[in-house]
C-alpha cells in the first residue's frame with residue numbers, strides 16, 4: 632500500500648487537527664502555522680498530489696473544493712472577504728504533496744502578488 636500523505640494521516644486521526652468542515656469529498660482543518668488570523672486548508676479525500684496532477688475526471692471535485700470555501704468562510708465569520716491560494720510545485724512553495732486550498736482571512740491583506 633502506498634504511504635499515506637500527511638493530510639491522509641490527519642483524515643484518519645493519526646495526527647490531531649482542528650477540523651472546520653467535513654463532507655463526503657473533502658475536509659477542512661486549521662493550518663498549524665497560520666499566515667492570517669484565519670487560515671484554513673480545504674483538502675480532498677482523494678490524494679491528488681498537486682493541481683498539475685489533476686485530471687479531467689477531477690473537475691467536479693476541484694469545483695467542490697472552491698465551493699467549500701464559501702462554507703468555510705461562513706463558518707469562520709469571513710464576511711469581509713478571504714483569499715484563496717493553491718501552491719503548485721516548488722517555485723510556489725508547495726510543501727505537502729496532497730492538493731489543498733488555502734483560505735486566508737480575518738485581516739486586510741494589502742500585499743499583492745497579482
Ligand code: AMP
Pocket residue numbers: 637646648660661662663664665672717718724725726727728
Ligand atoms: P503548502 O506549502 O501549500 O503545501 O501548504 C501546506 C500547509 O500545511 C502549510 O501551510 C503548513 O503550515 C500546513 N501544515 C503542515 N502540517 C500541518 C498539520 N499537522 N496540521 C495543519 N496544517 C499543517
